Amino acid sequence: MSIENRINELKKNKKAVILAHNYQILDVQKIADFVGDSLELARKSTGVDAEIIVFAGVYFMAETAKILNPEKKVLIPEIEARCPMADMVTANDIKRLREKYPEAGFVAYVNTNADVKAEVDVICTSANAAKIVNAMPNKEIVFVPDMNLGNWVKKNSDKKVILYNGYCYVHRDFEPEKVRGLKERYPDAVLLVHPEARPEVVDMADAVVSTSGMLRYVKDSDAKRFIVVTEEGLLDRLRMLHPDREIISPGTKGICKDMKKITLQSVLHSLEEERYEIKIPDKTLNRAKASIERMLEIS
């Protein structure tokens, strides 16, 4: 029996669903019940009729699914698949910053671990970050952990936004010179940039959009050619969905090594052995849930 058939059989027998992030390898995207960005998957996870959720993404995403579905068993196929940016800020960092900025509101990007989500006021995603910051009652906002996304928010807000020095190495490494060169070479191409990219790249964009925003943009656009500045898994998905469009990588291929740790084999093992189960202490889970629910209310 093929590995795909074995996975499908286990899914049925165990009443499991597979949620996969847009940056997963195509084989994993194809076996998934739902593919999307972190907010879409978080929302999806609350509506699924399943006892087990296998989350093909990085650790904080599986944690977010667990926070929203405490009664379900949430598994991540590879325990070492973590987001380095999420690990750049800790709950103690937030407590320290709260002492330094007692009047500030605290907004955390969804790319944070559960104990950080528990310490801030509200969560945001790349798609709704400016909206969430602008909806806060505080004049001053501490934004963690991504400095580039924070910079983008700053440009789209009247608030005083205090930045933290976290970053996504995948998006930071797209070089402005290479993107500029591609723009000159393909003047008809639409340049789509993820807000985790450097400000010099963001400033060149025709549209600054989240991964799901990129998918929508390409689907709805009449353009034939796109330069897409984000992780390669999303570009693979765009090429699969729109074989008639030319999807150009931004000079260098952006690969998130952690996202690629998950394979069909590890998804199979995850279902067979029901590993690795996400566990979060109740107090942390409830406080983190309140921060996520505040975001869902606003967005």
Ligand code: SF4
């Ligand atoms: S692409 Fe960047 S932000 Fe996303 S999981 Fe990988 S390191 Fe983290």
